[in-house]
Amino acid sequence: DVKVTQSSRYLVKRTGEKVFLECVQDMDHENMFWYRQDPGLGLRLIYFSYDVKMKEKGDIPEGYSVSREKKERFSLILESASTNQTSMYLCASRSSGTGLPLHFGNGTRLTVT
Amino acid sequence: EDQVTQSPEALRLQEGESSSLNCSYTVSGLRGLFWYRQDPGKGPEFLFTLYSAGEEKEKERLKATLTKKESFLHITAPKPEDSATYLCAVADDMRFGAGTRLTVKP
Structure with a gap:
């Protein structure tokens, strides 16, 4: 079975902090994705990566960046967290x-x- | 731009009361349509992939069908444990609908 592990279930951060969300998969998958999920809006794609060191913007990339240095790991970075980034983040x-x-x-x- | 729309937004059923959820889409060249189930506090769990109009897939009380413009998730004689949010998405850009929140009362 594929396992996708997100490092934290819950995070509380202050406005202006730099935030790192980590995701690791164990099935040697080439493609990785970050979504945010908000009530009434469903899942919205933030960024995705087709392979190591590659990244593509999704529908709502503003305020976010990503890093993919290894195939199994895809990190989402909030450069300066704001209250409107309060959400559920899914990898x-x-x-x-x-x-x-x-x-x-x-x-x-x-x-x- | 691809669009995926799900209806209804929420559905309440009595146990045993069959119904259908709808997913309509506008994509140029469908490469697959996916159905997922999401329980509260968890990530979506893959249910089905449909690739071409006329195709059907079944799993327990769920049956997914596909036409050229929409997909239906039919739920036959649902049980309370079928309560969840059901999401559909289209390949390959993995654009999701907003989901249908299903509640099945005993």
């Missing part, structure tokens, strides 16, 4: 190739005060 991975599903971690609930 996912999949193999490369057309029409393959995502495998998700259990999420990090981030609160910015």
